[in-house]
Amino acid sequence: MSQDPVEAAGQVTGEAVQEHRRSWVIDVRPLRGTAYRRMWVGNGVAYFGFQFTAVAVPVEMFSITRSSAWVGLLGIAALVPLLVFGLWGGAAADVVDRRKLLLASSTLAWVATAGLLAQAxxxxHNPWVxxxxxxVQSAGFAVSSPARQAIIPRIVPAGLVPAANTLAYxxxxxxxVLGPLAAGLIxxxxxxxxxxxxxxxxxALLFxxxxxxxxxxxxxxxVHDDGVTAKPTAGLRGIADGLRFLVSQPVLLLSFAVDIVAMVLAMPRAxxxxxxxxxxxxxxxxxxxFAAIAIGSVLGGLTSGWIGRIKxxxxxxxxxxxxxxxxxxxxGLAHxxxxxxxxxxxxxxxxxxxAVYRQSILQTFAPDRLRGRLQGVFTVVVAGGPRLGDLRAGATADVAGPTASWAGGGFAAAGLAVVLALSFPALLRYRPPAPAEDNR
Known part of the structure; x- marks a missing residue:
């Protein structure tokens, strides 16, 4: 079957895939593709700018209310749109041009940022505002994220998907790192x-x-190149098709489960x-x-050449x-x-x-016709988990104190992840498909 023109235009050549250097240095080969490079630059700048808002909103909320529970409520305010629009946005990404969907949803997120600037x-000084x-900002993110992630396997070859995800993360x-530190200086x-x-x-400016x-x-x-004749929809039927596929894949379900455990129990951001x-x-x-977790992620990413070689x-x-x-x-115990x-x-x-392994497992499991919908579920889990974690951390802190909320949640997450993995060993047995296999 002929290759998708978008893939042909944006991909690194097949020969480049064979040039993989066994190194601990981050793999930058996906940046040879023009489309991926543009997306990489845009995402990086947008996320840097968003960090100013991510710090400012909880700081402003705590300044107004003097309560971590109110800060935790920001997680619920973001979670509800994620649940609704994340699933719908994923289904829409399988029906319409993903670039157009990304433009429209990003604009909605920017309007919310402009609203935050206006109220400041x-x-x-109104917590409800x-x-x-x-x-509103979360709704824009919920629609844009599945489209953005579903684009990646279309503009890089399957063998470089883990490298592309590592670069993005x-x-x-x-x-x-830089955004919260700059916000802290402010x-x-x-x-x-x-x-x-x-x-x-x-x-707002960097957007x-x-x-x-x-x-x-x-x-x-x-594109629909796997023999499926039913036209996909962005409605309930389309979402249900994605969920039916998901529940048939225990590895995907378990990868989602351990992430929910990690974020709900151990995210101390609030x-x-x-x-x-x-x-x-x-x-x-x-x-x-706010920068500390990201500092570790950057250092881990810069020494991530080994990630794609793990079986x-x-x-x-x-x-x-x-x-x-x-x-x-x-x-949480440190003073x-x-x-x-x-x-x-x-x-x-x-x-x-x-994060890299969860994303790569999903992208290699899912055929392109379902990739947007599964990315929608992924968005709900990955972005919704930390917001539930905000609520849990804030509410627990008001009852038991911040130390118990923070440290207890971290240790509980580690223990429950082990229990899940041992109880349902499908995830422990998982190995990626051979590089020649392409699920697109």
Whole structure:
């Protein structure tokens, strides 16, 4: 069967796939493809800008309410749109041109950022406004994320999908380092009111670069080349088709399950404003805490040349989740800022490994006709889990204190991940398909 023209235009040649150097240095071969390179630049800039908002919103919420439980509610405000629009956005990505869908949904997210800037300039100081704008922003992300991830296997060859995912995660987490640190500097120099205004303005400005990069992508229409004659839909029937495929794949289900455990029980993000103020005196400490996990992910990504060579990817995924939980649990007990940052960075490196394997397993399992829908489920799990984690962490902290909420959640996640893996060993037995196999 002839190759999709989009793939032919954007792919690295088959010969390049055979040139893999056995090195620990990050594999950059996917950047030889023009389409992937543009998408990589756009995503990196957008994520860097978003980090200013990701720090500013919880800081502003805690400043208004003085409650970590209210900060945790931001997770619920983001979760509900994720559940609805993540599944619908994934189904839409299998029906319409993925580039056009990405442009439209990214615009919606930018409108929400502009709204955050406006409410800061007007000094509304209303927690309900923050919750509402967070929900709108989450809806834009929920639609754009499945389209963005479903594009990757169309513009790089199957053998380079893990490398492409590693590059994407490493670059976005580099933004996750620099963005929070820059935001922390802003809050260290300016007052909270001025700091949040500047942070929202930076995010809104940088979005224009991301939008330009997405606009320059080639058309990526849906393809159906596996003998399936039923026309896909973006409605309930289309979503149900994706879910039916998912429940027939225990490896995918288990990869989702361990991620939910890791994020719901061990994500301490909602506690960062309170811990930064109570233990470390506020100021730039909050920026370091928000950046710490991403610092580890960047370092893990820069030394990730080995990731694509691992054959027991299921085992590696479980070990990474366990490492994440233990590192987060120990960090919650630390009373030195730099020790806490170090332990969170170790967790971040483990999280990068688990994220790459989860994404790569999904992309190699799914045929292109279902890839958007499964990416929609993936978005709900991957983005929804941390938001449930925000709620759990904030609510538990108000009852048992931030230390018990943080450390207890980390250790519980590590233990439950082991129990799941041993109880349902399909994930532990998983090995990736041979490079010659292509599920597109």
């Amino acid at each position: 300039l007007l000094a509304l 923050l919750l509402a704008l967070t929900a 490493t670059t976005t987490t580099a933004g996750g 809050f260290g120099v300016w007052s909270t009111d001025a700091g949040v205004t500047i942070a929202y303005a930076v995010d 224009t670069i991301s939008f330009w990069a997405t606009y320059r992508l080639p058309p990526i229409p849906p 506690l960062f404003p309170e811990i930064a103020e109570d233990r470390f005196g506020g100021g730039s400490a909050v920026g370091w805490l 027991r990817q299921g085992v590696a995924l479980v070990l990474a989740v366990v490492g994440w939980g233990i590192a987060v649990g120990l960090a 030195s800022l730099w020790l806490m940052v170090l332990l969170l960075a170790v967790g971040g490196a483990a999280d990068l490994v688990s």
